[in-house]
Every structure is written in C-alpha cells, then in structure tokens.
Amino acid sequence: MAAVLPAVLVAMLGSEGLEATTFQAGEPAADTILDPSSAALRDELQRRIAYAAAEGAAGREGRLHLGGRPLRSGEALLRFYRQRDFAPIWRTAESRDRLGLHRALRSVEHDGFNPTHYHVDTLGELFRELVAASGEADGAAGIQADVELLLTDAALQLIHHLAHGRLDPASLNRHWSAPRWWIDPVAHLSQAAEASGGMGPTELERILDDLRPAGMEYQVLLGEGIRLERVMAQGGWARVPEGPTLDPGDVDPRVTALRERLRMGGDLPGIPESPSAEPDDPELYDAEVEAAVRRFQERHGLEVDARVGPATLAALNVGAAERLRQLQVNLERRRWLPQERGDREIRVNIPAFTVHIYDDGTESMAIRAVVGRTDRPTPLFSGRMTYLVVAPYWHVPPSLAVRDQLPKIRTDPGHLAREGIVVLDQAGGARVDPATVDWGAISAAEFNRRFRLRQEPGPRNAMGHVKFMFPNRHNVYLHDTPDRHLFAQPRRALSSGCIRIEGALEVATHLLREGSDWSRERIDQVISAGRERQVVLPRPYLIHLEYRTVFVEGGDTVHFRDDIYDLDPAVWTALSAGPGGPHWRDPE
Known part of the structure; x- marks a missing residue:
C-alpha cells in the first residue's frame, strides 16, 4: 500500500x-x-x-x-x-x-x-x-x-x-x-x-x-473511497427510522440510530470504524449530536439547522454502497479535466451551486450561484472570459421570448413597461409600439420572425448590473441578478441556463483590480447613468462549467450533492459495462 x-x-x-x-x-x-x-x-x-x-x-x-x-x-x-x-x-x-x-x-x-x-x-x-x-x-x-x-x-x-x-x-x-x-x-x-x-x-x-x-483533492477522494469500502465490509450503516422531525434536546429511541449513522459516516467525533464511548443517554439529542448533524448537513448541501427532517433523513439513509458509486463517478470526472490548472481560473460547480475564483493557483473568492433548471440545464463546457459588460441590456433569447415573455404580455398589458422591456423590429431594429401588435392573435413563430425583445439597463434587468462574457455557442454566461433573495435557498437550480452569481459587483471589481482604472466607484457611476459599457479584462480567466456531485472543500472535507440533472447514472453504467476499447488518439 x-x-x-x-x-x-x-x-x-x-x-x-x-x-x-x-x-x-x-x-x-x-x-x-x-x-x-x-x-x-x-x-x-x-x-x-x-x-x-x-x-x-x-x-x-x-x-x-x-x-x-x-x-x-x-x-x-x-x-x-x-x-x-x-x-x-x-x-x-x-x-x-x-x-x-x-x-x-x-x-x-x-x-x-x-x-x-x-x-x-x-x-x-x-x-x-x-x-x-x-x-x-x-x-x-x-x-x-x-x-x-x-x-x-x-x-x-x-x-x-x-x-x-x-x-x-x-x-x-x-x-x-x-x-x-x-x-x-x-x-x-x-x-x-x-x-x-x-x-x-x-x-x-x-x-x-x-x-x-x-x-490533494483526488487523493482525499481516494481515501474516502477506501473508508467507504471498510464501512461496507462491516455491513454498511443502518437506516435511521422514519418519524417526526428530530430537534436538539429531544429524547427519542431513533437518536441511538442517528448517533451510529453519524459515527459511521465520520461526522460524529471519534474513529468512524470503532465503537465510540457510550453517552450517558444514547437517546438524547445532545450537543455532540447537534454538532455532527450540522456538519453532515453542510457536507450534503442541506439547510444547516440541526433539524433531522425529511431532507436530512433522506440524505442520511443513502447507503454506503451508493455513496461509493457516486464517489467513483466523480473520480472519473476529475480524470477528464486537464492536469495543469491555469494561473487564473473560474470554476462553476453546478450541483453545488457555487463559483470559485482562483488567482495564481490560490482560491480568491467563493460565491453562491443560481444555475439552470432541470428542464433548462446549464451546459458543461470550458471557455475564456475576456470582458464584462456594465449596465447591460438583456437581449431576450427567442426561445425565452416565446416561452416566458409572450404569455405574460398576453395576460398583462402593463408587463412590458413595468419590466423595462422594449419591442424591436426584427428587420431594422426600430422600436415598435406594443399597442400596435395584436398579442392575442400572433403566433410564436410569427413573433420571432417579426420582433425581438430587449430589456433596458436598470434595477429590474434580468442581468442585474453586470454580466461576465466568455463567448460560446450556448449563449451562456455569468451575470448579476435582481432576485438576490434566491441565494438564501439551499437548492438553486432556478435559471434558464445562465449562472447568476452573488456579489457580482465585488467580483467585477476583483477581476478588474490589476492594470485597469475601473474602480468600484467608476462601475457604480456607469450603473447610475444607465448606459451599457463593455470593459476588457486586464488578463483573461479560463472558466470551467463543471458537474461534480462529490468534491473536497477545506482541504480534506468530502462533500456530496444531489445529482440534479440525473447525469451520474449514465457515467456509472458506462463504467460498469467493462473496459471497452482504447481511444489511442489525441482527444482534441
């Protein structure tokens, strides 16, 4: 070994x-x-x-x-x-x-x-x-x-x-x-x-x-895999029985099973593979169990409230064999990525709803994000972020114009004015008076043939105050949002494919900090003026939109996340199918 x-x-x-x-x-x-x-x-x-x-x-x-x-x-x-x-x-x-x-x-x-x-x-x-x-x-x-x-x-x-x-x-x-x-x-x-x-x-x-x-991440994941194999050799961990929500201070026979599950998972202090010292009352949800539940919830992307309700109970009752399969799928995903990391990188982990910014190989910022819904998933690809746009227009994609905006316009005559959206002629780009359009009679195909929608800069703009551009065929990018309350939710697969980020203005200031005269004050002035400005980054950033349902944070803490797009089974099935043939050619 x-x-x-x-x-x-x-x-x-x-x-x-x-x-x-x-x-x-x-x-x-x-x-x-x-x-x-x-x-x-x-x-x-x-x-x-x-x-x-x-x-x-x-x-x-x-x-x-x-x-x-x-x-x-x-x-x-x-x-x-x-x-x-x-x-x-x-x-x-x-x-x-x-x-x-x-x-x-x-x-x-x-x-x-x-x-x-x-x-x-x-x-x-x-x-x-x-x-x-x-x-x-x-x-x-x-x-x-x-x-x-x-x-x-x-x-x-x-x-x-x-x-x-x-x-x-x-x-x-x-x-x-x-x-x-x-x-x-x-x-x-x-x-x-x-x-x-x-x-x-x-x-x-x-x-x-x-x-x-x-x-270290790959090595820590290897270690977690071996630990899970040992847990499985002991028969795995037992399920925590169904029942009412468990809260700190409760006395309940199920707390005994909860203690054992947290111990086997490595969240309760002590050696996971060895029996821990018997507490005075194993059925008491005491401070030690509360700290372990909070750690478990944080590692699994749950609301950290120490309450063992339906979501936490479901995560606790995922078996060790399933967690090992999930980990092995993500070991394979890690091998798909280049060995060498760039000096400046932005890494979006879609299932974790996070964005991490790296400068000179060191993490500079960790940001909460909103990613694509399950029916409008964020694609997986890499690009090169070269510029950002302050006080942006939102040019509504044709698919979203007919799926989201057209029904609202038909039922609410004031929708366009309230949201700061203008109708433009598709041929010449001239503004069209919405009152001259028969919204009830126009079909989706005719609408996209004749018109397009653009939202003006301002506080209600779907892009917020800044968007970060890395040209790609998916028309996907990072941007601010007026709906900042969404970042408080633990599950944030809520967008139409783009990645909304928390603290977008702080991120813009960080990316422009070197070799640029774009201070936060100047950015705020452009936003107040409401005039779109494109700003080239002093140095570009590589950006990777990744899908990792198991990853490491804090150096050695293994995190698990739900497979929100249901992509893990296809990888596991392919891994289980046998070695297959080689691909002895440059993958590029």
Missing part, C-alpha cells in the same frame, strides 16, 4: 488496507527463472505479437487476443514492441518483483477501476505457472512472453485511463466541450522503460502515481 498509493493515503489509512496476494507461496530462487533479456524470450514475443496481429486482422471484432485473452491496447501494443524491436521491459525474475507488480495493478481498485480488466487474475495464474516451469527453458520463455505482453497491455491501458479517464465525456454529454490534455501511452511507457533500464514495481507505481490527477 505504502509504495502504491499516494503518501497522504498511507498516513490516513495505514498498510492494512492492501489485500493479500497468494501466488508467491513456494517460489524458487530468482536465478532459476529465465533471464528476461534472453534471445528466446525476444523470439517468443515476436512470434506471439505476429500471431495476435494476424488474428486481429482476420476478424474477432478487430481486437488483438493472446490465448483467448483480449489485448485491449490493440495497435498501441504492436507499435510499442515494434519500436523496441521486440525487446522485453518487465523484471519478473524475482518473487518480490512479481508480488509488487501484482499489488500495483490491484491498487487501481481504489481509483474505481476493476483490476480484472488489467489482467490481475490471469497474471497471478501465469506467475504460478512461471515458477512451476522454471526448470524448462522453452516452457518458461512462452509463459514469460505472455506475462510480458499482459503487463504491457495493462500498463498502456492504465496510462490512458488515469491520464484521460476510462470514458469519453463527449459520448455521455453532447454539450461537453472542455479542453483535454493528451499523453501518448506508447511514448510515456517507452520513456519510463528507457529511463529506468526496465520496469519493476517501483517504476510501475511511479507511473500510476504521476498520472493520477495532481493536488
């Missing part, structure tokens, strides 16, 4: 989490196993690769196979060995190398990968066969060649899966357009083999660790 997983997990979990392997028992001395540099092994490799290539070209869905076992890295595996003139790379002569390689491959289970997809079981069998055949040079060479090819196939797959994710996000969400980095698995493995003069457990572990997403 200590050599395979990141150091932070070793400190968090100790070494007992590593599952024991059994193939090493009774192995002979290392020098009785074929030297991997021998000509016999190279010949066996070349023969097997030629056969696998011919078999793949002949059919079998275009995949390479080795003795009936699929080689999922396909053409990449052929390219790797042809570039090396079929020279082997793996050190397996000594028992400690075989054991270490097997453990390294098993460790990816904590990343949400199924180790059997990377030949772990088959390699265990082959290692035993290799020991048994160690006195027969010809037989050992054939087994060693099989081991060599399966290890390389596993390594090439893992390089790709850790660097880019197992799944193609664009296949799961048609709006996905975030930038992705690219590592060529063949070149990466070749460089590692050349640098080390061969591949053993240490070299494989280094590759895996280096390719896991950088930063």
Whole structure:
C-alpha cells in the first residue's frame, strides 16, 4: 500500500488496507527463472505479437487476443514492441518483483477501476505457472512472453485511463466541450522503460502515481473511497427510522440510530470504524449530536439547522454502497479535466451551486450561484472570459421570448413597461409600439420572425448590473441578478441556463483590480447613468462549467450533492459495462 498509493493515503489509512496476494507461496530462487533479456524470450514475443496481429486482422471484432485473452491496447501494443524491436521491459525474475507488480495493478481498485480488466487474475495464474516451469527453458520463455505482453497491455491501458479517464465525456454529454490534455501511452511507457533500464514495481507505481490527477483533492477522494469500502465490509450503516422531525434536546429511541449513522459516516467525533464511548443517554439529542448533524448537513448541501427532517433523513439513509458509486463517478470526472490548472481560473460547480475564483493557483473568492433548471440545464463546457459588460441590456433569447415573455404580455398589458422591456423590429431594429401588435392573435413563430425583445439597463434587468462574457455557442454566461433573495435557498437550480452569481459587483471589481482604472466607484457611476459599457479584462480567466456531485472543500472535507440533472447514472453504467476499447488518439 505504502509504495502504491499516494503518501497522504498511507498516513490516513495505514498498510492494512492492501489485500493479500497468494501466488508467491513456494517460489524458487530468482536465478532459476529465465533471464528476461534472453534471445528466446525476444523470439517468443515476436512470434506471439505476429500471431495476435494476424488474428486481429482476420476478424474477432478487430481486437488483438493472446490465448483467448483480449489485448485491449490493440495497435498501441504492436507499435510499442515494434519500436523496441521486440525487446522485453518487465523484471519478473524475482518473487518480490512479481508480488509488487501484482499489488500495483490491484491498487487501481481504489481509483474505481476493476483490476480484472488489467489482467490481475490471469497474471497471478501465469506467475504460478512461471515458477512451476522454471526448470524448462522453452516452457518458461512462452509463459514469460505472455506475462510480458499482459503487463504491457495493462500498463498502456492504465496510462490512458488515469491520464484521460476510462470514458469519453463527449459520448455521455453532447454539450461537453472542455479542453483535454493528451499523453501518448506508447511514448510515456517507452520513456519510463528507457529511463529506468526496465520496469519493476517501483517504476510501475511511479507511473500510476504521476498520472493520477495532481493536488490533494483526488487523493482525499481516494481515501474516502477506501473508508467507504471498510464501512461496507462491516455491513454498511443502518437506516435511521422514519418519524417526526428530530430537534436538539429531544429524547427519542431513533437518536441511538442517528448517533451510529453519524459515527459511521465520520461526522460524529471519534474513529468512524470503532465503537465510540457510550453517552450517558444514547437517546438524547445532545450537543455532540447537534454538532455532527450540522456538519453532515453542510457536507450534503442541506439547510444547516440541526433539524433531522425529511431532507436530512433522506440524505442520511443513502447507503454506503451508493455513496461509493457516486464517489467513483466523480473520480472519473476529475480524470477528464486537464492536469495543469491555469494561473487564473473560474470554476462553476453546478450541483453545488457555487463559483470559485482562483488567482495564481490560490482560491480568491467563493460565491453562491443560481444555475439552470432541470428542464433548462446549464451546459458543461470550458471557455475564456475576456470582458464584462456594465449596465447591460438583456437581449431576450427567442426561445425565452416565446416561452416566458409572450404569455405574460398576453395576460398583462402593463408587463412590458413595468419590466423595462422594449419591442424591436426584427428587420431594422426600430422600436415598435406594443399597442400596435395584436398579442392575442400572433403566433410564436410569427413573433420571432417579426420582433425581438430587449430589456433596458436598470434595477429590474434580468442581468442585474453586470454580466461576465466568455463567448460560446450556448449563449451562456455569468451575470448579476435582481432576485438576490434566491441565494438564501439551499437548492438553486432556478435559471434558464445562465449562472447568476452573488456579489457580482465585488467580483467585477476583483477581476478588474490589476492594470485597469475601473474602480468600484467608476462601475457604480456607469450603473447610475444607465448606459451599457463593455470593459476588457486586464488578463483573461479560463472558466470551467463543471458537474461534480462529490468534491473536497477545506482541504480534506468530502462533500456530496444531489445529482440534479440525473447525469451520474449514465457515467456509472458506462463504467460498469467493462473496459471497452482504447481511444489511442489525441482527444482534441
């Protein structure tokens, strides 16, 4: 464990989490196993690769196979060995190398990968066969060649899966357009083999660790996954029974179950996997339980009121297995993102209803947000924020004009004047007197063909006093809002797709703070004048609209959020379907 997983997990979990392997028992001395540099092994490799290539070209869905076992890295595996003139790379002569390689491959289970997809079981069998055949040079060479090819196939797959994710996000969400980095698995493995003069457990572990997403968040999520696995091994946590809302000070038999659930979830002080000291009255909702409930509510995006009502009870009764699935889905989402973060970034987490601004790699602001409704979801993509608009007009999108505004105009003659909305001629842009339009007779199609709507700058403008622009095909951006009371709600999927942000004027001042003469006072003057002004940012910001239902805040606190757009099941189903084929090409 200590050599395979990141150091932070070793400190968090100790070494007992590593599952024991059994193939090493009774192995002979290392020098009785074929030297991997021998000509016999190279010949066996070349023969097997030629056969696998011919078999793949002949059919079998275009995949390479080795003795009936699929080689999922396909053409990449052929390219790797042809570039090396079929020279082997793996050190397996000594028992400690075989054991270490097997453990390294098993460790990816904590990343949400199924180790059997990377030949772990088959390699265990082959290692035993290799020991048994160690006195027969010809037989050992054939087994060693099989081991060599399966290890390389596993390594090439893992390089790709850790660097880019197992799944193609664009296949799961048609709006996905975030930038992705690219590592060529063949070149990466070749460089590692050349640098080390061969591949053993240490070299494989280094590759895996280096390719896991950088930063503490991924490592903390790995640790939470292992903790949940331990909870599941104990049978999971029991449900808290239904009943009336529990409040601090209540005495109720259900508080005993509540205590146990909070302990198992890590919210009640003490070691979650060990029985805590028995309270004087386990049925009393005391101050210790209240603090744990508040922590649980904060971590799950609930109203933090210490009351165990329907919403909190429903979150408490989500099982450990479901939370582990949710976490593994979000480990995959994290692998879809580039390893390197920009100096200036804005990250919108849609299920958390938050916006985080980073400067020089450090978080500068954390802001509450309102995101798209479930029937008008905010799309997932990345862009480049280059300017903002102070005292903006709102050019009402045609879809919203006919879905939202037209019904209101028909039923309320004063709606347009009260909201500061003007009707413009579609052809020339001239203003149209609303009284000259037969609103009851005009169809939606005719309305959009003849007219468009524009809301003037002012206190009722749907964009508020400022909007933040990152040109995109979705016509989505960040903006202020006149409906600031909505930020007090815990669930804020309430917009038509754009992201409304709290404290928009403070954000504008922050983005313009360097290399600009746009002070807060000057911004306020433009707003008072009611004249739209476009302001270029001194330095652009990368902006990412993300969907993470599990994430880390405060350095090491794992948060869970509801899957508001119901996107998690598709990712989990795809992850569960099997390893599939490779995507050995630059995702850009």
